[in-house]
Amino acid sequence: MYSKKRPKKLNNKTLSKYKKINKCRICNSKNLKIFLKFGKMPLAGGFIKKKDLLKQKTYPLTVAFCNQCKETQILETIPSTVLFRDYRFVSSTTKTLSNHFIQYAKTMKKRFLDKNSLVVEFGSNDGVLLKPFNNLGVKAIGVEPSKNISKLAKKSGCKVINDFFNLKTAKLIKKNHGKASLICANNVFAHIDNMQEPMKGIKFLLKNDGVFVFEVHYLVDLLEKFQFDMIYHEHMMHHSLTSLSYLLNLFDMEIFDVLRIPIHSGSIRVYAQNKNIKKRPVKIVVKKLLKFENDKKINHFANLKKFGLDTFRKRNSLIKLINKLKSQGKRIVGYGASGRATVHINFCKFSNKTIEYVVDASHERQGRFIPGMNIPILSPKRFQMDNPDYAILFAYNYFDEVVKKERDFIKRGGRFIIPLPVPKIVE
Ligand SMILES: [Zn+2]
Structure with missing residues (x-):
């Protein structure tokens, strides 16, 4: 983005x-x-x-x-x-995400908007949220720095400024359209190196009684579900409600509502407003989640240190399992060429002798290689014809879907290996 x-x-x-x-x-x-x-x-x-x-x-x-x-x-x-020189994550291509944002737009309209409201979204991608706003008759403007992706949004009739969101773009929007009743930012916070820049833009552009709503991957899910494979350079930060409160407080803003959502294997939607006006009461769920984080000690260094040590333990047990199967002469492939696959393969140093190839349905990825260890990415068709002994399911959050699709592989004696939270062969 x-x-x-x-x-x-x-x-x-x-x-x-x-x-x-x-x-x-x-x-x-x-x-x-x-x-x-x-x-x-x-x-x-x-x-x-x-x-x-x-x-x-x-x-x-x-x-x-x-x-x-x-x-x-x-x-x-x-x-x-x-x-992001070759940024290829186009939000609307996944049905789950499209539906999620259709509901999102409806909720926002019902709770915060009237017929004169302006919505601004930064990191608007291909217009996955702008479109449903437009369909509801809400005026929405996107800000998206990626040229090829903002073009897609413009093609489908969305208003998009092809730039980063900061004080400069905020001033431009205000000059042409006035202040915003709602500013949104979804799955974009983790990609921003300097948080001061967009926050200054928000403070300038948001109406005094406006609402800032954003979604981020949630640190609690990362720790509890052991998603160390979500940690990579594209995700510079992993947020908790505690740290987000700290950030908003620096800009005299407060969180008044929060919702845990299943997007990207566990995220939160955060609602914030200017502190001085106290327009909306702070919901009890905010205090509850802050307390939950404190009780779980997710913001304690000792707990994170343990997570770090466990990450190495889990990696070593996956290596052990794979080495054992290889010593028995088994053929192993990977399933799902995502960032998670890159993390596991490189962290475990699996070469293409260990994992022959990785299967992925996306035409964009087929024919390319998993970086670092240079493992080829091939089509599911190729996998179905080849019938290896084991497939490490890197996209393990889509387990049910994949098992349904690859019933024949299992019927023929093939087995999936799940790398996390505990590496195991699914019988
Ligand atoms: Zn800090």
Whole structure:
């Protein structure tokens, strides 16, 4: 979502550059404590073309906790020109996400909007939320820095500014359309290196009694479901309600409502308003979730340190299981070429001798390779004809769907291996 206009060609020097932060992205504190080091990893979403195999780069991936605001974040910032140079996540292609945002727009209209309201969404992607707003007769403007993706939104009739959201774009919108009753930002916070920029834009553009609503992947789900495979360079931060409250408070805003949602294996939708006007009472659910986080000790360094150690334990038990099967002469492939697959494959250092190929239904990815370990990505058709012994299901959150689709594989004696929360063969 956050890609700058990309240069035509990135040379080796540009590709290798990255910045290591020494201050928290939210509160600027230098009190950052490391709890997990993956070592050098490629960009998880950078599925690579054959001709580029020799041009690959890897970067350290270090996860730290801020003692001040309690945010977890990775220390390495890869420039967005490199990180999202080939950004291919188009929101509307998944039915689940489209439906989610249709409901989202309806809820917002009912709760906060009237016929004169203006909605602004940053990181508006291909218009997955702008479209339902338009269909409801609500005036909505998107801000999206990725050129190819904002074009898609414009094609379907959405108003989009092709830029980053900051004070400058906020001023432009106000000049042309006035202030916003509602500002939205979904699945975009994790991609932003400097949180001050969009927050300044929000403070300027939002009506005094307006609402700021955003969705982020939730740290509690990451820890509880053991999703260490969601940690990669594209996700610079992992949020809890505690750290988000801290951030909003820095800008005199407060959270008045929150909702846990299943999107991306566990997210939260957060509702915020300006503190001074206290227009809406703070719902009890906010205090409850804050207390829940505190009770679970998810914002305690010792707990995160344990998560870091467990991550290595889980990785080692997956390696052990796979090595055992290989020693028995079994053939193993991967299923689902997502960022998660890249994380597991590189963290475990599985070569294409261990995992012969990874199956994926997306035509965009077929013919490319899992970065780092150079494992080819092939079509499900190829897998169905080939019939290997085992398939590691990297897209394990779609287990039911995949099992239904690949019934023949199981009938013929094939078995899926689930890598998390505990590596196991599904019998
Ligand atoms: Zn901090």
